[in-house]
Amino acid sequence: MEEVLKIDQVAKQFGRQTVLNDVNITLHRGDIYGLIGRNGAGKTTILKSIIKLIQPTKGTITLFGVTKGSNYIHQLRRTGSIIESPVAVDQLTARQNLIYYSKIHGVVDSNAVDDTLKFVGLDTTGKKKFKDFSLGMKQKMGLAIALLNKPDFLILDEPINGLDPIAIVEFRELLLKLNRTQQMTILISSHILDELYQLATRFGILNNGTIVKEITKQEFEEQSREFIKLEVDNPDLATNVLRKIGCSNFKVINDHRINIYQLDIANAKIASSLIENQVQLSTITREGLNLEQYFKQLIDGMGGEQDV
Numbered sequence: 001m002e003e004v005l006k007i008d009q010v011a012k013q014f015g016r017q018t019v020l021n022d023v024n025i026t027l028h029r030g031d032i033y034g035l036i037g038r039n040g041a042g043k044t045t046i047l048k049s050i051i052k053l054i055q056p057t058k059g060t061i062t063l064f065g066v067t068k069g070s071n072y073i074h075q076l077r078r079t080g081s082i083i084e085s086p087v088a089v090d091q092l093t094a095r096q097n098l099i100y101y102s103k104i105h106g107v108v109d110s111n112a113v114d115d116t117l118k119f120v121g122l123d124t125t126g127k128k129k130f131k132d133f134s135l136g137m138k139q140k141m142g143l144a145i146a147l148l149n150k151p152d153f154l155i156l157d158e159p160i161n162g163l164d165p166i167a168i169v170e171f172r173e174l175l176l177k178l179n180r181t182q183q184m185t186i187l188i189s190s191h192i193l194d195e196l197y198q199l200a201t202r203f204g205i206l207n208n209g210t211i212v213k214e215i216t217k218q219e220f221e222e223q224s225r226e227f228i229k230l231e232v233d234n235p236d237l238a239t240n241v242l243r244k245i246g247c248s249n250f251k252v253i254n255d256h257r258i259n260i261y262q263l264d265i266a267n268a269k270i271a272s273s274l275i276e277n278q279v280q281l282s283t284i285t286r287e288g289l290n291l292e293q294y295f296k297q298l299i300d301g302m303g304g305e306q307d308v
């Protein structure tokens with residue numbers, strides 16, 4: 001699978017502040033990589049470094065196999081990005097903006113403007129100027145400009161901030177369609193972790209400029225899958241009872257706790273069977289983590305605060 005991006009030991013210092021610390025991220029074609037981190041963790045700095053708005057203090061960034069010089073700038077033409085807020089010309093309509101940006105970006109496909117407008121759903125905004133667009137329309141405009149040159153790699157910094165729930169779903173559908181139909185690679189940062197979860201195939205958690213955890217969606221699902229937590233006085237006796245009622249997928253965590261990963265037996269049945277067999281049961285609850293809880297637990301464990 002083609003390597004689209006390799007960030008290798010990248011560090012960035014702003015004055016005395018270390019903002020990025022030996023960051024490593026590799027993306028292959030078709031990946032959707034979600035970058036997660038608290039305010040100020042360094043997400044935007046990573047994204048800006050890729051498109052050369054910022055020069056790292058140390059390390060290398062390789063884009064489509066190219067690390068340096070004019071060739072790198074050439075490869076940047078294969079990327080589209082929205083970093084910080086979407087930028088377009090206030091006094092122009094959606095169509096006029098796309099015509100303007102297609103000239104700037106040297107887009108030669110004569111259908112690109114209309115195709116892109118239609119794709120993002122801005123083909124019916126008529127004479128309305130960008131300055132009068134709603135936030136959702138502005139975000140779509142940003143996406144349209146980023147997509148004009150049919151990029152292979154899309155870099156999105158908080159693209160769904162401030163969107164209403166319907167616009168968020170529409171935005172997600174657009175990105176998934178690009179990924180499925182064109183194998184577009186996407187690097188996206190977001191604070192809306194439930195949404196990021198539905199989009200990304202892999203997550204990188206950034207804390208104080210360091211990637212503290214990388215996890216695929218599959219690994220996350222395995223680690224965070226739902227289970228039944230039991231607290232009992234006698235785990236040996238309890239496991240015998242569990243086996244008798246057909247429950248074999250469980251793990252004894254310690255001398256009073258058992259996790260059951262088999263969810264087809266009702267809690268009431270487990271509870272009554274344990275009690276009937278003289279096991280003292282103090283807790284029986286369903287547990288499982290979503291991405292936000294996982295992130296918070298990880299960062300809390302490092303002495304951070306809960307501020308996604």
Ligand SMILES: Nc1ncnc2c1ncn2[C@@H]1O[C@H](COP(=O)(O)OP(=O)(O)OP(=O)(O)O)[C@@H](O)[C@H]1O
Pocket residue numbers: 014019037038039040041042043044045046
């Ligand atoms: N040009 C700059 N000069 C000095 N410090 C900067 C500059 N750009 C960013 N920083 C600092 O780098 C740190 C990381 O900023 P960055 O914008 O990358 O964070 P972020 O993870 O994107 O945060 P947020 O989620 O709030 O957007 C912050 O402390 C910020 O103040």
